[in-house]
Amino acid sequence: MYFASDNAAPAAPEVMAAMAKANEGYAASYGTDDIMDRVTAQIRHEFEAPEAAVYLVSTGTTANALALSMLAAPWQTIFCHRQSHIEEDECGAPEFFTGGAKLTLLDGDNAKIDADQFARVAEHTGRLGVHNIQRGALSITNVTELGSVYTCEEIATLCKTAKDLGIGTHLDGARFTNALVALGCTPAEMTWKAGIDVVSFGGTKNGLLGVEAVIIFDPAKAWEFELRRKRGGHLFSKHRYLSAQMEAYLTDDLWIRLATQANAAGARLEAGLTQINSFEMTNPRDANMLFCKMPRAAHNRAVDGGAMYYMERSDGPDDELIDCRLVCSWSTTDEEIDQFVALAKG
CATH class of the missing domain: 3.40.640.10 (Type I PLP-dependent aspartate aminotransferase-like (Major domain))
Structure with missing residues (x-):
């Protein structure tokens, strides 16, 4: 992940x-x-x-x-x-x-x-x-x-x-x-x-x-x-x-196929994360990158489960919304996305 x-x-x-x-x-x-x-x-x-x-x-x-x-x-x-x-x-x-x-x-x-x-x-x-x-x-x-x-x-x-x-x-x-x-x-x-x-x-x-x-x-x-x-x-x-x-x-x-895969992965990830309570997109996801907010508890579950992405992991209330950046590549799999979403949802 x-x-x-x-x-x-x-x-x-x-x-x-x-x-x-x-x-x-x-x-x-x-x-x-x-x-x-x-x-x-x-x-x-x-x-x-x-x-x-x-x-x-x-x-x-x-x-x-x-x-x-x-x-x-x-x-x-x-x-x-x-x-x-x-x-x-x-x-x-x-x-x-x-x-x-x-x-x-x-x-x-x-x-x-x-x-x-x-x-x-x-x-x-x-x-x-x-x-x-x-x-x-x-x-x-x-x-x-x-x-x-x-x-x-x-x-x-x-x-x-x-x-x-x-x-x-x-x-x-x-x-x-x-x-x-x-x-x-x-x-x-x-x-x-x-x-x-x-x-x-x-x-x-x-x-x-x-x-x-x-x-x-x-x-x-x-x-x-x-x-x-x-x-x-x-x-x-x-x-x-x-x-x-x-x-x-x-x-x-090949260049088109790889980018199409990356963008599709970004769309799948966004669709999955929108199921999380309090999840917010902070910018439009037009391609393969997501800028969003999730509750600290969701981040902690994802990171503890092995996910790697940019965020500020710090102490505080579980329901506090934390900014993050998530980037999908041509090689991001549906299984990785689904696993990440499941961890974040809890």
């Missing part, structure tokens, strides 16, 4: 098999392997973007920070939600890789940027010329850090404001496919058709060992990204092991 993070889930068997196959013999290094050529073609096809530049890195932090470094100069700011991953969980990596660009933090329900506030704040930014930080880029997280999902229309509204102000747009898609499945849209509709310039297309949380793609819809930025990736120490020599993971991910819609 492991609900702490989808990062902790195993890699999909198809991915492990692809890694073993890629390990046979010799292959060109630094991203010039034949598998990477196929990956580039696959991603261009899935995103309906025949000119897109595609690069692989090993972590989501790397993908986000390098992508943003192309969009924001040191004297500019990146607009993002105050609960975005780049603000809360990346230890200043975007600021470091951009050479010092600022993060301007915005509000909005369920960790989604309020479009009106973004327009007001962005319009006000840089008003005194050289004395002010300048507008740099907009970064959107989908799925958000509170488990909600931006619709394509919401992304398009934010991107239009950014475009009208002359700044670039980035989508942090660590759980990209979970959002895609939740919306029932195409990758193109959630990205460049909505106005996104650069995407961090995640795979690590959805069944890969460790690889993320950076997709750049303006190929004129490609060379700059290559230089930044190398200079930052993130160009893999034995790149075929990144390529093999991503190729397996995209083959026979």
